[in-house]
Amino acid sequence: MTTSYDTISTRLDGNVLSATFNAPPINLIGPEVVRDLVGLLEELSHPGAVRVVVFDSADPDFFFPHVDLTKVPEYTAEAAKGGGPGDASLGMLFHKLSQIPAVTIAKLRGRARGAGSEFLLACDMRFASRENAVLSQPEVGFGTSPGAGAIQHLTRLMGRGRALEAVLTSADFDAELAERYGWINRAVPDAELDEFVVGIAARMGGFPRDALIAAKTAINAIGLPTPANVRADAALFQQLVRGEGAQHRAAELFEQGFQTRGRTELDLSEALGDLKAVD
Template sequence: MTTSYETISTSLHGNVLSATFHAPPINLIGPEVVRDLVGLLEELSHPAAARVVVFDSADPDFFFPHVDLTKVPEYTAEAAKAGGPGDASLGMLFHQLSQLPAVTIAKLRGRARGAGSEFLLACDMRFASRENAVLGQLEVGIGAPPGAGAIQHLTRLLGRGRALEAVLTSADFDAELAERYGWINRAVPDAELDEFVAGIAGRMADFPRDALIAAKSAINAISLPTPADVRADAAMFQQLVRGESSQERTAALFQRGLQTRGRAELELGDVLGELSAVD
């Protein structure tokens, strides 16, 4: 890799690239992260790039908690640079991630909710700390459906009933339940996670690149949503997230400390459930 990024540190070991997100204070997906991700995906699209990419977070409590809700127009503008104004959405950016000519692995510690979960779902594989990983789709609890891939991926991975449970409850899922449902590949003891992921990444990185990418492309052709499906989900999210109900619930969450390192983020699934009772 030749480019340095503001919010992503990279290191190359043979044919495996490690990409670590670091966007203090809590790794929100904002314009800086999206700008860096657009650049990194462009680098990884070249044939000479790494065969395997492992994404993780420098923050043990937060992988990506969700988007920065104070900077939606800014990060959307950055996402548009990957595909043009007609594809100005995280959903289409994450769709590009799924189609990279490289194997992508998400190594999850901490919280990945909303678009953070959708980033993981766009990766080829997901391995999570059994003790220290939380996943959730918070959008319906705020007032909009997920718009960056969760509906498409979770329905395919979990089946209809469990996808409805995950999306409509906006609840937090620990790693063991997420593994049982199919949200992640495996829940691994935290002390073993780094070695496990390094082993599986290194194993694949030693295989012929053409075979890896041909097999991935064939599976993608069966399992990935179409661009039209991704765009439709993004449009519905963008319409409803601007509505009065969503705005009121988001304001109530900010009053409770949303986007700060407190209970509103650490226990967001519980906090969302409390809104209907008190607001």
């Protein structure tokens, strides 16, 4: 890799690239993270030495908690640079992540909610700390719907009923339940997670590139949503997130310390459940 990034640190070990997100104070997905991700995916879109990419977070409490709701237009504008003005959405940027000519692994500790979960879903594989991982799609609790891939991926991975449960309840899933439902590949004891991911990444990194990418491409042709479906979900999110209901509920959460390292963000599922019901 030749480029340095403000919110992503990279380290190349043979054919395996480690990419660690670090965007204090809590790793919100904002314009800076999206700008760096666009740049990294552009580099990874060109076949080179990297065969496997492992994504993780420098923050033990937050992988990605969700998008920065105060900067939706700004991060959307950055996302457009990854796919053009017609594809100005995180959903299409994450769709590009799913298609890069390298195997992508997400190593999860902490919370991955909303677009954070959708980033993980766009990766080829997800391995999570059994004791220290939380996944959630909280959008319906805010008054909108997932717009960056969750509807497409979770329905394929879980089936209709479980996808509806995950999306409509806006509840937190621990790693063991997420594994049982198919949200992640495996829940691994925290003390073993690093070694496990290093081992599986190194194993695949030693295999022929052409075979890895050919197999990934064939599976993608069966398992990935179409761009039209991704765009439709993104458009619905953009419409609903600007609505009165979503704005009202977000304002209540901000009064409680939302988007800071406090109880509201740590226990977001509970905070959403406590909000006043609105039509």
